[in-house]
Amino acid sequence: MTEAIIKIENLTKQYDDQIVVEQLSLSIKKGEIFGLLGPNGAGKTTTILMLLGLSEPTAGRVYVCGIDSTRNPIEVKQKVGYLPDDVGFYSNMTGLENLVYTARLNGLEKNEAEKRARYLLTKVNLIDVAHKKAGKYSRGMRQRLGLADVLIKNPEVIILDEPTLGIDPEGVRDILQLIKQLNREEQITVLLSSHHLHQVQQICDRVGIFVSGKLIAEGNMDTLARKLFLQDTFTIHVKCHPISEKLRVAVKQLPYVNKIEIEDDTMIIYSKEDVSAQISHMVIELGSRLYEIQKKNFGLDEIYHRYFEGRESDEVKHL
Numbered sequence: 548m549t550e551a552i553i554k555i556e557n558l559t560k561q562y563d564d565q566i567v568v569e570q571l572s573l574s575i576k577k578g579e580i581f582g583l584l585g586p587n588g589a590g591k592t593t594t595i596l597m598l599l600g601l602s603e604p605t606a607g608r609v610y611v612c613g614i615d616s617t618r619n620p621i622e623v624k625q626k627v628g629y630l631p632d633d634v635g636f637y638s639n640m641t642g643l644e645n646l647v648y649t650a651r652l653n654g655l656e657k658n659e660a661e662k663r664a665r666y667l668l669t670k671v672n673l674i675d676v677a678h679k680k681a682g683k684y685s686r687g688m689r690q691r692l693g694l695a696d697v698l699i700k701n702p703e704v705i706i707l708d709e710p711t712l713g714i715d716p717e718g719v720r721d722i723l724q725l726i727k728q729l730n731r732e733e734q735i736t737v738l739l740s741s742h743h744l745h746q747v748q749q750i751c752d753r754v755g756i757f758v759s760g761k762l763i764a765e766g767n768m769d770t771l772a773r774k775l776f777l778q779d780t781f782t783i784h785v786k787c788h789p790i791s792e793k794l795r796v797a798v799k800q801l802p803y804v805n806k807i808e809i810e811d812d813t814m815i816i817y818s819k820e821d822v823s824a825q826i827s828h829m830v831i832e833l834g835s836r837l838y839e840i841q842k843k844n845f846g847l848d849e850i851y852h853r854y855f856e857g858r859e860s861d862e863v864k865h866l
């Protein structure tokens with residue numbers, strides 16, 4: 548079994564009377580890209596700060612590379628690179644000078660510092676602008692410089708808090724590719740916090756969905772949707788007349804159908820698979836008139852929007 552490089556056990560954080568992280572338990576394996584996905588205020592940053600030993604848990608434990616972050620924050624800091632959503636650089640120093648400065652702070656000799664800085668600037672595709680002042684960098688370039696900056700100390704884990712915030716689509720693609728590449732080439736474990744499902748979906752091996760301080764589901768993309776809405780992946784609205792007892796029983800007995808509700812002349816059927824074709828046949832066969840059948844398929848994308856943004860995706864068939 549691959550070892551857990553990040554281990555969180557029953558972690559809780561309370562501010563006054565507000566519990567912002569509640570009984571969180573999570574294991575992240577060495578070499579994984581794990582996405583912590585959740586809306587603003589879900590508690591992602593608070594969790595990250597506890598992982599880094601920068602905020603003390605109210606209860607529970609956090610281990611990174613086997614080190615207790617709360618008790619040994621300095622040791623953890625040597626193993627973990629942290630990229631906050633907006634990195635601060637000396638704007639009147641060049642990209643190269645900024646990186647050399649960080650390298651020197653991390654104890655590298657002058658020549659070694661410059662060598663490492665150049666190597667990393669090449670990795671993040673900034674070597675051509677190495678001598679440009681960081682203050683003149685775009686936000687995307689600053690984030691890439693930020694990635695180089697956290698890599699200076701050769702960390703085993705990098706934690707990225709909303710790394711693509713405020714970056715244009717092309718820049719987002721670059722950053723995501725770069726993270727994936729660093730994970731593969733340098734065998735770095737990545738914890739990525741984001742509220743963008745699509746971005747997380749593109750690069751993460753596993754995802755945890757975090758809502759109001761609680762991890763409501765975790766797994767790879769294929770299993771997440773099923774875990775979240777196991778029973779009701781499909782909701783089928785069937786407008787027909789009459790809705791006889793016989794029809795109701797026949798529909799209820801269809802494989803995958805979990806539940807039926809009746810609202811006026813509409814049957815609402817909750818099912819695990821799409822059974823709309825069988826239902827439309829059944830309505831007609833049993834002598835009712837079919838006016839409309841409307842199918843809602845809650846894939847992960849829809850689930851996420853429905854959960855966090857109150858939107859739904861419809862597929863409507865008018866007959």
Ligand SMILES: Nc1ncnc2c1ncn2[C@@H]1O[C@H](COP(=O)(O)OP(=O)(O)OP(=O)(O)O)[C@@H](O)[C@H]1O
Nearest residue numbers: 562567585586587588589590591592593594709742
């Ligand atoms: N120092 C603090 N004192 C009191 N409440 C805090 C403090 N820091 C965070 N909170 C509260 O904790 C909750 C979780 O915040 P947190 O920043 O961890 O969420 P998040 O998921 O990272 O969201 P965002 O993406 O907006 O940063 C919020 O309600 C926030 O107001």
